[in-house]
Amino acid sequence: MTTSPPRTEHTPDHVPAPDAQHADEGAGTAYSARHAEIYDHIHAARGRDWVAEADAVARLVFERRPGARSVLDVACGTGAHLRRLREHFPVAEGLELSGTMREIASARLPGSTVHRGDMRDFDLGTEYDAVLCMCFSMGYMASTAELTAAARSLARALAPGGVVVAEPWWFPEHFLDGFVTGSVAESDGLVVSRVSRSVREGRRSLMTVRYTVADRAGLRAFTELETYSLFTHEEYTAAFTAAGLDTTYLPGPPNGRGLYVGVRT
Incomplete structure (x- = not known):
């Protein structure tokens, strides 16, 4: 038995990103x-x-x-x-x-x-x-x-x-093309900021995410691309x-x- 999904807008949650992988990981992984x-x-x-x-x-x-x-x-x-x-x-x-x-x-x-x-x-x-x-x-x-x-x-x-x-x-009908969002996490001497922009490309959503990480060791930043099928x-x-x-x-x-x-x- 199935029921139809609702039509609602959203605020995307963060999910893992696929650009950097361990040597033992294949295309199905999404965590750097x-x-x-x-x-x-x-x-x-x-x-x-x-x-x-x-x-x-x-x-x-x-x-x-x-x-x-x-x-x-x-x-x-x-x-x-x-x-x-x-x-x-x-x-x-x-x-x-x-x-x-x-x-x-x-x-x-x-x-x-x-x-x-x-x-x-x-x-x-x-x-x-x-x-x-x-x-x-x-x-x-x-x-x-x-x-x-x-x-x-x-x-x-x-x-x-x-x-x-x-x-x-x-x-597909729920995805918001061009959606942007951001957040800041602070705990135990660690501060992480995250900003993202999501766009649609055919049957996929592409989310570009920029991270800035500050801790006692210094400041670093990196960008990851998260790809999902719609x-x-x-x-x-x-x-x-x-x-x-x-x-x-x-x-x-x-x-x-x-x-x-x-x-x-």
């Missing part, structure tokens, strides 16, 4: 090492509530699979959601392509496994009660073929009757259906883009 180091500070300044989001996602899972005990967070980043999810699920693991982000998540979550993997083709040989893909990471897929491959990977990691929760990027609601739904998921779209929270919730049939 320098960005990973300031990622949590940026999100804190922008008001992202990791605890509330993790609690809400856990409720969606338990509504559809009471007694769920295991969760895999795909594209888990620094493990901010996982830190809270461990309070809901006895087994809480992550999967991340970025080496720097994996290192941060592993240090933050002793005792939890953070696997290296690409959402387009990972296969851990394990089935989980729930698989998550938050922070609009599926928007990094470059085509509908990649989107479908990612959906199939998520579904393959599920036990029968298990639940996928995925946060999409903006739908998939339609119908394309997301088709990908999840092809993966064998009975999917519902829930508009709105947590960040204006809504969530897809699918159950493995």
Whole structure:
């Protein structure tokens, strides 16, 4: 079952950027090492509530699979959601392509496994009660073929009757061409400013982001380009259906883009 997404304007949240990668990372990654180091500070300044989001996602899972005990967070980043999810699920693991982000998540979550993997083709040989893909990471897929491959990977990691929760990027009709925004994060001797401008290029959104970082060691600045595909609601739904998921779209929270919730049939 699906419902149609709303038509609303937005203030883009910050997401990882794809220009600088570890040698072991492929096209599916979107985190540079320098960005990973300031990622949590940026999100804190922008008001992202990791605890509330993790609690809400856990409720969606338990509504559809009471007694769920295991969760895999795909594209888990620094493990901010996982830190809270461990309070809901006895087994809480992550999967991340970025080496720097994996290192941060592993240090933050002793005792939890953070696997290296690409959402387009990972296969851990394990089935989980729930698989998550938050922070609009599926928007990094470059085509509908990649989107479908990612959906199939998520579904393959599920036990029968298990639940996928995925946060999409903006739908084409919601994206604001030329949108600009900025923020400043200050904490523990670190100040990070971020300004961005987003434009549309065909079926993609291109966000140019400029960072200035000040700490006791000095002042530095860098620019990153974040590229996302503007998939339609119908394309997301088709990908999840092809993966064998009975999917519902829930508009709105947590960040204006809504969530897809699918159950493995």
